[in-house]
Amino acid sequence: MSTEDLRLYGLFKRAQALLAEGYGPALAPHAVDGRELAVLTQLVRHGPGSQQEISNRLGIDRTTMVALVDALTGRGLVRRTADPRDRRRNLVELTDAGRAVRAAATPAVDEVEARFLAPLTPAERETLTALLRKVVSR
Amino acid sequence: MSTEDLRLYGLFKRAQALLAEGYGPALAPHAVDGRELAVLTQLVRHGPGSQQEISNRLGIDRTTMVALVDALTGRGLVRRTADPRDRRRNLVELTDAGRAVRAAATPAVDEVEARFLAPLTPAERETLTALLRKVVSR
DNA sequence: TATTGTTATACTCTATAACTATA
DNA sequence: TATAGTTATAGAGTATAACAATA
Numbered sequence: 001m002s003t004e005d006l007r008l009y010g011l012f013k014r015a016q017a018l019l020a021e022g023y024g025p026a027l028a029p030h031a032v033d034g035r036e037l038a039v040l041t042q043l044v045r046h047g048p049g050s051q052q053e054i055s056n057r058l059g060i061d062r063t064t065m066v067a068l069v070d071a072l073t074g075r076g077l078v079r080r081t082a083d084p085r086d087r088r089r090n091l092v093e094l095t096d097a098g099r100a101v102r103a104a105a106t107p108a109v110d111e112v113e114a115r116f117l118a119p120l121t122p123a124e125r126e127t128l129t130a131l132l133r134k135v136v137s138r
Numbered sequence: 139m140s141t142e143d144l145r146l147y148g149l150f151k152r153a154q155a156l157l158a159e160g161y162g163p164a165l166a167p168h169a170v171d172g173r174e175l176a177v178l179t180q181l182v183r184h185g186p187g188s189q190q191e192i193s194n195r196l197g198i199d200r201t202t203m204v205a206l207v208d209a210l211t212g213r214g215l216v217r218r219t220a221d222p223r224d225r226r227r228n229l230v231e232l233t234d235a236g237r238a239v240r241a242a243a244t245p246a247v248d249e250v251e252a253r254f255l256a257p258l259t260p261a262e263r264e265t266l267t268a269l270l271r272k273v274v275s276r
Numbered sequence: 277t278a279t280t281g282t283t284a285t286a287c288t289c290t291a292t293a294a295c296t297a298t299a
Numbered sequence: 300t301a302t303a304g305t306t307a308t309a310g311a312g313t314a315t316a317a318c319a320a321t322a
Contacts, residue, residue, distance in 0.1 A: 003275045005180050005195045008251050009161070009172055011270045012154040014197055018274065019147045034147055035289095042143050052303060057143045059152055061291065066305060088298045088303045113146050119273050128273065131266040132149045135257050136156065137141045173312095190280065199314065204282060226280040226321045 015116075022112035030105035035060070036072055037109065040094065040102035043078065048093035050083065077101055153254075160250035168243035173198065174210055175247065178232065178240035181216065186231035188221065215239055 055062040072078040077098035083089040117125045193200045210216040215236035221227040
């Protein structure tokens with residue numbers, strides 16, 4: 001496929017598709033998908049949080065988050081505990097297994113991103129991600 | 139939502155979502171969606187083509203293209219004619235109505251993109267799209 | 277044998293509405 | 300009254316497999 005007929009939306013869509021193609025094989029050995037890894041990583045950075053907090057940080061609907069946390073819990077990567085301060089909320093927290101999976105899987109997706117960005121010079125790579133981040137922060 | 143927890147894939151996904159939000163209202167008065175407009179624009183640029191050619195140029199599956207062309211045909215924006223050189227193929231071509239809709243809708247999506255890129259300087263806008271195009275051409 | 281268009285089908289991701297338990 | 304989690308459900312968008320017509 002050429003890219004000359006694509007507008008901005010098409011370019012983003014194609015970029016996503018290319019990355020997704022790489023994520024599949026890279027993450028398969030680690031038994032998580034990209035979204036699940038994002039949840040694990042987010043918990044490493046911010047510590048335990050409610051499902052809604054995780055949803056907001058990652059831009060995933062809270063109703064979608066239910067099944068996501070279910071799946072991670074089922075594989076023993078996170079655990080739900082009651083929030084003592086507000087019994088409506090679950091606190092989702094990493095298990096040791098979850099920490100281990102996230103540590104093992106992260107280099108794999110780093111490499112997928114590196115391969116995706118390979119056509120650019122190192123300076124261009126920085127520029128692209130910086131501009132993306134800038135335009136997408138609202 | 140903040141963006142600091144997003145990796146490259148998440149940034150693309152968010153960019154797409156922001157653009158899609160804009161496309162909806164902008165295109166509603168013109169009775170086409172973004173994909174349909176892409177088909178019309180592609181026909182303006184390259185002239186009549188088979189469904190498969192259009193599919194390949196836009197990165198849309200040929201089975202998906204069937205319904206897309208059906209919809210455009212139903213609204214009189216394109217027309218299917220038999221290819222005299224190869225009777226397996228349809229030639230999809232613009233109608234006058236299709237040309238008019240594409241001409242009317244294009245400024246609307248231009249404006250959506252401009253609004254999306256507004257946080258960047260004009261130079262940064264050029265850089266972002268150029269780098270995107272470069273990294274996405276394979 | 278291979279290709280184009282087509283249909284049926286299924287799968288993923290996402291969103292909406294409504295419920296419950298808590299606040 | 301409002302919020303967190305949950306469930307059921309439906310809607311996009313996409314892809315796979317199979318078929319007919321044609322090359």
